[in-house]
Amino acid sequence: MAEEIKLMKGNEAIAHAAIRYGVDGYFGYPITPQSEIMETLMEEKPWETTGMVVLQAESEVSAINMVYGGAACGKRVMTSSSSPGISLKQEGISYMAGAELPGLIINIMRGGPGLGTIQPSQADYFQTVKGGGHGDYRLITLAPASVQEMADHVALGFDLSFKYNNPAMILSDGVIGQMMEKVVLPEQKSRKTEEEIRKEQPWASLGKPANRDRNVVTSLELDSYLMEQKNVRFQEKYKLIEENEVLYEAIMCDDADYIIVAFGSAARVSQKAIQLAREEGIKVGLFRPITLWPYPSKQLNSYKDKVKGMLSVELNAGQMIEDVKLAVECKVPVEHFGRLGGIVPTPQEVLNALKEKLIK
Amino acid sequence: MNTIDIIKPENKVYGKPTLMNDNAMHYCPGCSHGVVHKLIAEVIEDMGMAETTIGIAPVGCAVFAYNYLDIDWIEAAHGRAPAIATAAKRLNPEKMVFTYQGDGDLAAIGTAETIHACNRGENIVIVFINNAIYGMTGGQMAPTTLLDMKTATCPYGRNVALNGYPLKISDLLAQLEGTCLVTRETVHTAAAIKKAKKMLRKAFENAMAGKGTSVVEFVSTCASGWKMTPDQANKWMVANMLPMYPLGVLKEKE
Numbered sequence: 226m227a228e229e230i231k232l233m234k235g236n237e238a239i240a241h242a243a244i245r246y247g248v249d250g251y252f253g254y255p256i257t258p259q260s261e262i263m264e265t266l267m268e269e270k271p272w273e274t275t276g277m278v279v280l281q282a283e284s285e286v287s288a289i290n291m292v293y294g295g296a297a298c299g300k301r302v303m304t305s306s307s308s309p310g311i312s313l314k315q316e317g318i319s320y321m322a323g324a325e326l327p328g329l330i331i332n333i334m335r336g337g338p339g340l341g342t343i344q345p346s347q348a349d350y351f352q353t354v355k356g357g358g359h360g361d362y363r364l365i366t367l368a369p370a371s372v373q374e375m376a377d378h379v380a381l382g383f384d385l386s387f388k389y390n391n392p393a394m395i396l397s398d399g400v401i402g403q404m405m406e407k408v409v410l411p412e413q414k415s416r417k418t419e420e421e422i423r424k425e426q427p428w429a430s431l432g433k434p435a436n437r438d439r440n441v442v443t444s445l446e447l448d449s450y451l452m453e454q455k456n457v458r459f460q461e462k463y464k465l466i467e468e469n470e471v472l473y474e475a476i477m478c479d480d481a482d483y484i485i486v487a488f489g490s491a492a493r494v495s496q497k498a499i500q501l502a503r504e505e506g507i508k509v510g511l512f513r514p515i516t517l518w519p520y521p522s523k524q525l526n527s528y529k530d531k532v533k534g535m536l537s538v539e540l541n542a543g544q545m546i547e548d549v550k551l552a553v554e555c556k557v558p559v560e561h562f563g564r565l566g567g568i569v570p571t572p573q574e575v576l577n578a579l580k581e582k583l584i585k
Numbered sequence: 586m587n588t589i590d591i592i593k594p595e596n597k598v599y600g601k602p603t604l605m606n607d608n609a610m611h612y613c614p615g616c617s618h619g620v621v622h623k624l625i626a627e628v629i630e631d632m633g634m635a636e637t638t639i640g641i642a643p644v645g646c647a648v649f650a651y652n653y654l655d656i657d658w659i660e661a662a663h664g665r666a667p668a669i670a671t672a673a674k675r676l677n678p679e680k681m682v683f684t685y686q687g688d689g690d691l692a693a694i695g696t697a698e699t700i701h702a703c704n705r706g707e708n709i710v711i712v713f714i715n716n717a718i719y720g721m722t723g724g725q726m727a728p729t730t731l732l733d734m735k736t737a738t739c740p741y742g743r744n745v746a747l748n749g750y751p752l753k754i755s756d757l758l759a760q761l762e763g764t765c766l767v768t769r770e771t772v773h774t775a776a777a778i779k780k781a782k783k784m785l786r787k788a789f790e791n792a793m794a795g796k797g798t799s800v801v802e803f804v805s806t807c808a809s810g811w812k813m814t815p816d817q818a819n820k821w822m823v824a825n826m827l828p829m830y831p832l833g834v835l836k837e838k839e
């Protein structure tokens with residue numbers, strides 16, 4: 226398949242991008258608002274064209290462990306879910322981090338806690354970037370703000386996770402998952418052959434040839450001293466990712482008196498809000514982290530002496546604001562504005578909040 | 586005939602399987618895990634599948650199975666081995682994939698994964714060690730613990746009102762369309778070991794022939810967990826476990 230321009234939903238874009246990236250396997254369990262990912266994959270029948278395996282698991286727990294199993298064979302494997310299902314996947318994500326396995330997990334967030342609502346939310350920020358599963362690990366986290374980025378982040382997520390042997394997540398929500406936009410789908414990439422996998426992922430358990438030691442993919446190390454060393458190595462790896470893989474977008478931040486910090490759908494709303502502000506003569510910029518972990522702290526920090534305040538706009542009660550405050554070392558006033566439980570604010574509400582909380 | 590004449594390759598009747606590593610085993614004396622490991626090693630070796638087999642190790646006493654068998658392994662979270670095996674096999678249909686699981690692993694935390702992998706008829710082998718107890722964590726009650734049997738978490742004996750009934754999970758798995766072979770074996774006598782090996786080989790052949798899921802249950806001993814000597818454990822197993830978990834083929838599809 227050649228490069229192609231299409232109009233589709235964010236969820237569908239993920240499915241198409243996965244096939245075109247040459248993903249080996251998708252394992253999922255239905256939940257709104259992301260079910261179109263598996264539905265699209267089933268409809269496209271990629272097993273007939275690329276050989277991609279698509280399987281509906283009996284639960285999210287099972288699906289993420291299928292990802293663990295596929296990844297342990299060195300394959301490009303992914304899963305997707307929405308908030309309650311992602312909670313169930315946390316066991317597997319921790320094990321993947323512990324076993325240093327690559328793989329892509331997609332969270333199309335909805336309002337919680339609990340069964341909550343099926344409307345868009347960003348309330349899983351803490352769960353994703355501060356932990357989720359047990360142990361000292363980090364999850365590479367990408368926050369797309371358009372249907373195009375939903376497609377692009379599939380490739381980016383896999384590339385990063387394979388570069389560092391660490392799971393990666395696309396953290397999106399029902400807005401981006403359900404909205405339709407124009408998207409350029411990439412050219413079809415071929416799936417890796419077993420020979421290529423054995424060369425590029427020499428640790429993979431694919432059957433032991435006579436000339437090498439057995440491969441054991443595990444997160445177990447009962448010797449605490451060795452486990453400490455392993456953790457130290459993990460931390461060094463995380464540091465490397467923080468130094469090298471930060472992505473963000475700064476829109477009209479150079480002359481700004483105020484900066485709105487927002488990711489994903491909140492950034493889309495805020496982009497309109499900064500336009501409304503500028504029409505009123507208020508100089509506002511938008512700083513949009515694309516990687517939520519690693520967080521673009523240094524880049525955000527560079528604005529701390531230039532602006533009068535920052536507003537963290539999120540579809541939650543104030544989670545990313547902690548990272549914004551840490552980034553600017555509390556040297557500039559930082560306020561939060563968010564709607565909760567599945568409500569998306571309007572651009573005017575964002576602008577009003579900016580005026581109320583920072584300009585007064 | 587002198588000794589030198591006897592020790593000749595053509596006279597050899599028994600040896601350590603080449604796939605068994607020289608590591609000293611961590612299993613307790615009298616434990617069934619070691620014997621079952623040996624059988625798996627022999628079957629893989631006999632079938633010439635050492636280079637194409639992927640083992641899925643459990644949580645429990647056999648968590649270190651990968652230290653003993655010289656093949657590639659994936660270590661699973663507690664109970665998740667059948668899900669991992671599902672992906673490993675579907676993504677590598679030409680490989681031999683088997684799980685190795687205890688009763689806590691397969692019949693408690695991993696019940697859903699086990700039932701659904703079997704029901705989908707995944708072309709894998711599930712090796713199930715039923716010692717009626719959680720060995721590794723210190724002898725707590727398992728779903729398969731017998732009524733009146735004492736464990737660390739049912740110190741007065743398993744009681745229906747408190748703990749429910751022993752779970753005959755293999756009988757349940759035999760009901761599922763996806764399983765092609767479900768059999769219950771033991772390894773406490775030479776004859777039993779010989780028969781168990783035959784069934785294990787059949788299971789591995791089924792998986793390669795794409796016939797569906799094969800489950801080989803081993804009614805096993807846990808001398809430590811049962812607080813017995815190895816000999817007492819074998820006798821106790823025969824007298825108490827086998828009436829509840831009778832040996833033999835529960836299901837075989839042709």
Ligand SMILES: Cc1ncc(C[n+]2csc(CCOP(=O)(O)OP(=O)(O)O)c2C)c(N)n1
Pocket residue numbers: 644645646647663686687688689690691714716718719720721722727807
């Ligand atoms: C999620 C989770 N819960 C609990 C445990 C603790 N745990 C380790 S082994 C085990 C029991 C294993 O028993 P079984 O599967 O019967 O194997 P055995 O030790 O008897 O061979 C438990 C509960 C764990 N490792 N992970």
Ligand code: SF4
Pocket residue numbers: 611612613615616617618646716720721806807808809810
């Ligand atoms: S505790 Fe029981 S199952 Fe574990 S090694 Fe010892 S005898 Fe075997």
